[in-house]
Amino acid sequence: MRLTRRQALLGLGGAALTLSGCSLLRGTPQPAQLNGTARLPTPYAVPLPRPAVAKPYKSDGQADYYELVQRVAEVEILPGLRTPIWGYGGQFPGPTIQARSGRRTVVRVTNTLGVPTVTHLHGGHTPPDSDGYPTDLVQPGTHRDYVFPLEQRAATLWYHDHRMDQTGPQVWRGLAGLFLVGDEEEAALPLPHGERDVPLLICDRSFNSDGTMPYPPRHDETYMGGVLGNVILVNGAPWPWLGVDRARYRLRLLNASNARAYELALSPGGTLTQIGSDGGLLAAPRRLDRVRLAPGERADVVVDFAAYRVGDQVELRNLLGDGPQARVMRFTVERNARDDSAVPATLSRVERLDPAQATVTRDFEFSSGGPGWLINGKPFDARRVDARPRLGQLEIWRLTSDVAHPFHLHLNSFQLVSDDGPAEWKDTLELREAQTVEIITRFTGYRGRYVLHCHNLEHEDMAMMSTFEVI
Numbered sequence: 291m292r293l294t295r296r297q298a299l300l301g302l303g304g305a306a307l308t309l310s311g312c313s314l315l316r317g318t319p320q321p322a323q324l325n326g327t328a329r330l331p332t333p334y335a336v337p338l339p340r341p342a343v344a345k346p347y348k349s350d351g352q353a354d355y356y357e358l359v360q361r362v363a364e365v366e367i368l369p370g371l372r373t374p375i376w377g378y379g380g381q382f383p384g385p386t387i388q389a390r391s392g393r394r395t396v397v398r399v400t401n402t403l404g405v406p407t408v409t410h411l412h413g414g415h416t417p418p419d420s421d422g423y424p425t426d427l428v429q430p431g432t433h434r435d436y437v438f439p440l441e442q443r444a445a446t447l448w449y450h451d452h453r454m455d456q457t458g459p460q461v462w463r464g465l466a467g468l469f470l471v472g473d474e475e476e477a478a479l480p481l482p483h484g485e486r487d488v489p490l491l492i493c494d495r496s497f498n499s500d501g502t503m504p505y506p507p508r509h510d511e512t513y514m515g516g517v518l519g520n521v522i523l524v525n526g527a528p529w530p531w532l533g534v535d536r537a538r539y540r541l542r543l544l545n546a547s548n549a550r551a552y553e554l555a556l557s558p559g560g561t562l563t564q565i566g567s568d569g570g571l572l573a574a575p576r577r578l579d580r581v582r583l584a585p586g587e588r589a590d591v592v593v594d595f596a597a598y599r600v601g602d603q604v605e606l607r608n609l610l611g612d613g614p615q616a617r618v619m620r621f622t623v624e625r626n627a628r629d630d631s632a633v634p635a636t637l638s639r640v641e642r643l644d645p646a647q648a649t650v651t652r653d654f655e656f657s658s659g660g661p662g663w664l665i666n667g668k669p670f671d672a673r674r675v676d677a678r679p680r681l682g683q684l685e686i687w688r689l690t691s692d693v694a695h696p697f698h699l700h701l702n703s704f705q706l707v708s709d710d711g712p713a714e715w716k717d718t719l720e721l722r723e724a725q726t727v728e729i730i731t732r733f734t735g736y737r738g739r740y741v742l743h744c745h746n747l748e749h750e751d752m753a754m755m756s757t758f759e760v761i
Contacts, residue, residue: 319511319515319658319693321516322512322515322517322518323496323519323520324505324517325520326496326498326503327498327499328497328498330520330614331369334617334619334620335529335531337527338488338525340489340525341386341467341468341489341525341526343385344386344388353395354393356395357399358379358397358398358399358400358467359380360377360378360399360402360403360407361379361380362402363377368497368521371500375464376464377465378467382526383464383466383525384464384465384466387449387467387470389470389471390440390472390473391440391441391471391473392440394437395438396435396436396438399434399436400432401428401429401431401432403430405456406428406430408423408427408451408454410422410449410450410452410700411449412448412717413447413469413568413703414469415442415702415734416439417439417736417738418737418738418739418740419437420438421700423452423739423740424672427453442570443471445471445568445570445588446568446588446590447468447588448466448468448469448546448588450466450467450546451465455751457747458517462495462505463503466546468542468544476571480630480634481540482539482631483631486537486538487539487542488540488542490525490541490543491544492523492524492546492583493519493523493546493548494518494521494548494550495523496519496520509661514661515549515746515749516749517747518547519550521614522618529617529618531619531620531621532622533621534595534621534623534624535595535624535626536598536626538594538632540565540592541591543589543590545587546585546586548746549585549747549749550615551582551583552582552610553582553609554581554583555581555609556605556607557605557607558604560597560598561577561578562579562580563575563592564581564589564591566588566589567590567715567716568587568715569703570715572640572712573639574712575637578591584696584745585746586696586718586745587718599623600625603620603621603623604621604623606618606620606621640712640714642705643730643732644684645686648685649683649685650685651687652677653666653687654689654742655691656690656697656744658693662752662754663744663754665742665754665756669753675758676757678758678760678761681734682734685733686707686730687704687729687730689719690721691721691723691724691725692723694723696721697718698718698742699717700740701740701760702732702734703716704731705729706719706730707729718745738759740757741758
């Protein structure tokens, strides 16, 4: 049975639901909250930071060249505490790279940490030697040049560590940042821009009273289902606030958490007009009252703060959270202002892939097994290739889950196989508990080895990953 788009996104069509964090599949591990010893900070007491924008150290007729130095640093995340991090540029999040579609971007990652790293451009249409295969290690004291041709649409991407078996703790310590791709189509639209184009990297972390961020030992059964923090951070700040005009704002929402899903909504109410997804602009805007994001997913939305009065305070809340974890950030409407932006009825032309043209259908089952997590009953093995799609070939992949798994595909975006709703490009999809979803994709651009995996980082580190090779 092929699910409709609505069934796939809502987890219907025979899917079991998760209630209060308890799996209906008895005994299957669920994410668990790790509570540190630090006192939780007061919500909405610190302003929203904007990550620094990286500047190329060189540009020529061929490319823009950046360097990101991975290093240990101490930063103030909770007020009054110094927290050791591993950061690109010693920052958390790392610097934002702003690039152009079709303009080759070369990022030199220099590792001054005491452990190997791997960097993956999440959502990038990237040659295999720059994609961040989990065993392509950058050893301490060395560097690697990642080449991103960016032959792809404008989109909100992000980069993060992707080291085999260690992605969870290394991202938890700070190795993540935004990578924004623009193009002429998007630039021609009258969308909010400049200071009203606001990236929001949302993640959760926990803190001890000395400022450190605790993380459980590998294979701790308590956290086999995933690690949840008890402090919600936005751009590296706990429950921040942002002063806004009575005008439209574009919010680039990224779920950069290890294992926490978010269902984001405005309080005391309001409309989130979605204009983009993982793979860039939608064909037309969607008016929503909430947006759900699994780890790794993105959504670009427009909020019109002219719907509120000067002095109003508007919360961005997480409907999947309880207590402090139900809060994300607050907007304070500060002033009247001119607004020449708009959200057009047509945003982009999005090609719909035709399932009738698919030449191959493959099945991937995501499940727990023994001390780890499995795909088609097997743990990840970098020496094994599990699928060999042909370049240019259109394939349908049938994905089945036991508990919730955010599925992520490297190299190419995909679409849901559905019989309703407009097409959109995704690279990450939340599989709900006991759910089957079909996706369709065409492998383009490059031959070589890539991975598909669960983007719950603890699941990924415990072997829920598979290699495919484009031939």
